[in-house]
Amino acid sequence: xxxxxxxxxxxxSRGLGGDMAIKLSKKGFxxxxxxxxxxKEADKTVNQIEKNGQKGYALQLDVAxxxxxxxxxxxxxxxxxSHFKASxxxxxxxxxxxxxxTPILETTEDQFDVLVNVHFKGVFFLTQKLLPILSDGGxxxxxxxxxxRFSFPGFSVYGSLxxxxxxxxxxxxxxxxxxxxxxxxxxxxxxxxxxxGGSNKNDEGKRTAITNITALGRVGVPDDVxxxxxFLCTEEAKWINGQRIEVSGxxxx
Numbered sequence: 001x002x003x004x005x006x007x008x009x010x011x012x013s014r015g016l017g018g019d020m021a022i023k024l025s026k027k028g029f030x031x032x033x034x035x036x037x038x039x040k041e042a043d044k045t046v047n048q049i050e051k052n053g054q055k056g057y058a059l060q061l062d063v064a065x066x067x068x069x070x071x072x073x074x075x076x077x078x079x080x081x082s083h084f085k086a087s088x089x090x091x092x093x094x095x096x097x098x099x100x101x102t103p104i105l106e107t108t109e110d111q112f113d114v115l116v117n118v119h120f121k122g123v124f125f126l127t128q129k130l131l132p133i134l135s136d137g138g139x140x141x142x143x144x145x146x147x148x149r150f151s152f153p154g155f156s157v158y159g160s161l162x163x164x165x166x167x168x169x170x171x172x173x174x175x176x177x178x179x180x181x182x183x184x185x186x187x188x189x190x191x192x193x194x195x196x197g198g199s200n201k202n203d204e205g206k207r208t209a210i211t212n213i214t215a216l217g218r219v220g221v222p223d224d225v226x227x228x229x230x231f232l233c234t235e236e237a238k239w240i241n242g243q244r245i246e247v248s249g250x251x252x253x
Contacts, residue, residue: 004054006030006080006089007233010063010126011096013042015193016143019226020093021045025052027230030084032076034061034096057083063096063122064114069129077133088135091233094123094165095143099196101154112157119161124168136179141232142169144187144244150252162187166244173242182241184232189248191220215250224249 007024011017012033021031022045031049035042035058042058049056057079061072080086098118100111123142134140144166147159165185172183190210192201199206200219210219225247231237232245 003086004028004030005091005233006032006084006086007091007093008076008089008130009033009093009095010061011036012093013038013045013058015195016188016191016222016225017093017095018045019222020095020229021056021226022048022052023226023230024091024093024233025049025054025056027234028054029091029230029233030055032057032059032079032084032089034059034063036060036062036096055084061096063126064117066117066121066125069126072126073129073133076130080133088133088138089130090135090138091141092127092130092134092138093141093143093229094127095229096122097143097195099158101196102157103154104156107157115157115161119158120164120168123165127172131176134181136181138181139233139237140169140172140176140181140183141229142166142172142183142185143229144185146187146189146246146248146251148187149246169244170242177241182232182238184237184240184242185244186225186229186232187244187246187248188225189214189220189246189251191222191225193222210251213252214248215253218249220247220249 007029009021012021013035021033046056142165144162147155148163169183169185190200
């Protein structure tokens with residue numbers, strides 16, 4: 001029996017990231033996930049991973065704090081050795097994020113900097129720091145957004161940074177090809193989670209508007225997305241590289 005491969009999912013405690021972690025475990029992968037502050041939810045996700053017959057572990061990480069990345073990589077190496085009996089990860093899923101919905105005229109420099117640190121600088125440098133322990137033949141999946149293809153007022157910074165991540169992904173696919181590391185983007189549409197205040201779950205007016213512009217006629221749920229991420233880590237996806245896959249139910253077609 002082959003040794004199970006290991007996926008690292010940032011922001012994997014709940015919501016989209018939690019579903020990704022669980023779906024990866026259902027594909028037969030061990031999962032190391034990170035959480036920002038909600039250890040209770042992270043532990044619940046780890047328990048579900050273990051119920052699926054795989055090893056799970058949760059580490060705290062603030063992706064906005066790039067000064068903490070060296071220590072995080074050191075802790076990751078320790079956990080890989082002690083808990084997973086391994087020295088490398090096979091898949092990196094850059095999912096952690098926050099939502100700030102602010103019009104251009106009202107966006108502060110502090111808000112801008114936080115979004116940059118979380119959604120682009122953090123993704124760039126955390127990946128850089130983890131590349132030495134990402135195995136050859138592995139894969140990177142970066143999480144973007146439908147907001148790079150269509151626009152709604154208030155998401156100018158967020159959408160622009162996700163577009164930057166999509167461009168970065170193509171560069172990763174090109175530069176890491178010598179190690180046979182694939183890099184792809186999954187871009188969810190409107191999903192009902194607690195992200196950005198949870199309006200996709202709780203605001204009925206917004207939910208109706210989303211339903212009306214989505215071909216499949218409903219708001220998305222985390223279960224719609226996690227399986228796509230897990231698929232991109234399988235052998236079946238071995239020839240998919242440098243691609244953007246939108247998972248939106250057909251928004252604004």
